Amino acid sequence: MSKKRFHLGWFTNFGVDEWNAQFHSDGMPWDGDFYVDMAKQLERACFDFLMLEDTLMLSDVYQHSTEAYLKWAIMAPKHDPAPLAALIGSATKNLGVIATLSTMAYPPFLLARLCATLDHIAHGRFGWNIVTSGEDLAAQNFGMDKLPPRELRYEMADEYVELVNQLFGSWDEDAVVRDYETDTYADFTKVRPINFKGKYFSSRGPLNTVRCPQGKPTYLQAGGSPRGRAFAGKHADSIIAVANGVEGMKAYRDDVRAKAVEAGRNPDDIKVLFLIAPTIGETSEEARAKHERLLHSDLFLKRALALYGSFTEVDFSPFNLDEPLPYKLTTNGEQGSLDKFMQWGSNKTLRQLTIEGGNSASLELVGTPDEVADKMGEAMEAVGGDGFLITSPSNRINRKYLIEITEGLVPALQKRGLTRTAYTRTLLKDTLREF
Numbered sequence: 001m002s003k004k005r006f007h008l009g010w011f012t013n014f015g016v017d018e019w020n021a022q023f024h025s026d027g028m029p030w031d032g033d034f035y036v037d038m039a040k041q042l043e044r045a046c047f048d049f050l051m052l053e054d055t056l057m058l059s060d061v062y063q064h065s066t067e068a069y070l071k072w073a074i075m076a077p078k079h080d081p082a083p084l085a086a087l088i089g090s091a092t093k094n095l096g097v098i099a100t101l102s103t104m105a106y107p108p109f110l111l112a113r114l115c116a117t118l119d120h121i122a123h124g125r126f127g128w129n130i131v132t133s134g135e136d137l138a139a140q141n142f143g144m145d146k147l148p149p150r151e152l153r154y155e156m157a158d159e160y161v162e163l164v165n166q167l168f169g170s171w172d173e174d175a176v177v178r179d180y181e182t183d184t185y186a187d188f189t190k191v192r193p194i195n196f197k198g199k200y201f202s203s204r205g206p207l208n209t210v211r212c213p214q215g216k217p218t219y220l221q222a223g224g225s226p227r228g229r230a231f232a233g234k235h236a237d238s239i240i241a242v243a244n245g246v247e248g249m250k251a252y253r254d255d256v257r258a259k260a261v262e263a264g265r266n267p268d269d270i271k272v273l274f275l276i277a278p279t280i281g282e283t284s285e286e287a288r289a290k291h292e293r294l295l296h297s298d299l300f301l302k303r304a305l306a307l308y309g310s311f312t313e314v315d316f317s318p319f320n321l322d323e324p325l326p327y328k329l330t331t332n333g334e335q336g337s338l339d340k341f342m343q344w345g346s347n348k349t350l351r352q353l354t355i356e357g358g359n360s361a362s363l364e365l366v367g368t369p370d371e372v373a374d375k376m377g378e379a380m381e382a383v384g385g386d387g388f389l390i391t392s393p394s395n396r397i398n399r400k401y402l403i404e405i406t407e408g409l410v411p412a413l414q415k416r417g418l419t420r421t422a423y424t425r426t427l428l429k430d431t432l433r434e435f
């Protein structure tokens with residue numbers, strides 16, 4: 001029996017490349033070339049998409065200071081993903097490109113217009129990662145004192161997505177006629193206002209951009225709370241997820257699929273991709289040694305705690321590294337990521353939790369390309385399918401790591417019939433639904 005194939009995506013941001021390690025680039029990727037090169041390499045390896053995460057603040061959570069974030073370039077500096085998505089879209093032919101855009105920051109009309117434009121530039125391969133933002137620091141950059149609570153954020157986001165869906169639909173598929181005889185570019189009867197008046201958002205419409213090649217962009221989402229998963233089950237084409245091990249991954253995927261059915265959708269139309277950060281070596285021993293070196297360095301611990309601080313808004317610096325966390329932590333930010341990290345009830349020390357969870361990976365994958373490919377195949381078989389979203393350990397990216405994945409791991413996966421060896425569809429939405 002032939003094996004069920006799964007999808008691969010890549011998770012990064014328009015941030016600093018690894019600039020001061022043994023194998024490094026120059027730390028100045030700001031014209032986008034570094035990431036365009038990366039996209040071309042991912043396309044050669046037949047990834048479904050490159051996803052650009054984004055946040056809208058400079059964190060000062062860890063030790064109540066911006067020092068760690070700027071000194072170690074953690075989630076900062078970070079440039080806007082939308083222009084980079086345009087560059088990548090026009091430099092590639094098959095790879096999807098996803099940009100994160102926050103419903104807190106963009107008026108719906110502006111977001112729909114931007115997404116429609118990007119979907120054209122990418123010839124139907126653009127995706128929007130729908131986020132509501134998860135930090136009071138981000139809210140304060142937009143004139144608010146605090147973020148609305150999670151439930152309200154999702155309620156607002158539901159209405160927001162309904163509005164932009166209507167804007168995307170405000171142009172009929174055949175509105176552009178380009179009829180030389182009648183000197184008609186677009187048929188005005190096929191472009192209509194939406195007159196949307198909601199509880200939180202209103203817009204008259206129609207969009208003044210041409211309808212997207214995909215009708216509307218591919219939607220990604222990452223909310224891990226029950227409300228977040230319900231939102232994703234209703235709207236998302238793909239979900240970027242973190243979970244603890246194969247059991248956690250299976251439970252997560254089963255739950256999202258059930259929520260999709262509740263929302264009246266075919267669960268196969270939602271691809272749940274789990275975040276992983278494999279460590280690859282030419283021998284098992286080499287990979288293990290590399291992994292241990294990374295995890296047990298003092299800098300790894302501090303960087304990981306500062307990073308977790310930035311998206312959970314929890315300052316971990318006062319806690320003793322060699323004791324369990326004294327109480328269960330909660331956040332109005334990424335509760336799902338915090339829960340995964342805390343492993344509440346396990347009695348593990350903060351040091352152990354950071355070593356196990358500091359890479360945000362759903363599975364520990366350390367070994368030769370063949371060993372890691374086998375493990376990924378087994379995990380997917382147990383989980384039921386969909387795929388993985390690869391990111392670099394410690395959120396630091398250099399070209400060597402990219403090559404280890406695209407020219408080491410991916411060929412091993414392809415040899416086993418586990419991932420695609422060619423693109424057969426034009427639109428990102430269809431690429432994701434191919435299997």
Ligand SMILES: Cc1cc2nc3c(=O)[nH]c(=O)nc-3n(C[C@H](O)[C@H](O)[C@H](O)COP(=O)(O)O)c2cc1C
Nearest residue numbers: 053054100131133222223224225228333334335336
């Ligand atoms: C893997 C992953 C990636 C995420 N990427 C982003 C991002 O780029 N920007 C952002 O504002 N939030 C991001 N989030 C946060 C989610 O969009 C969501 O706001 C957060 O998980 C809180 O929702 P929840 O309580 O439903 O989990 C990410 C979350 C996860 C798990």
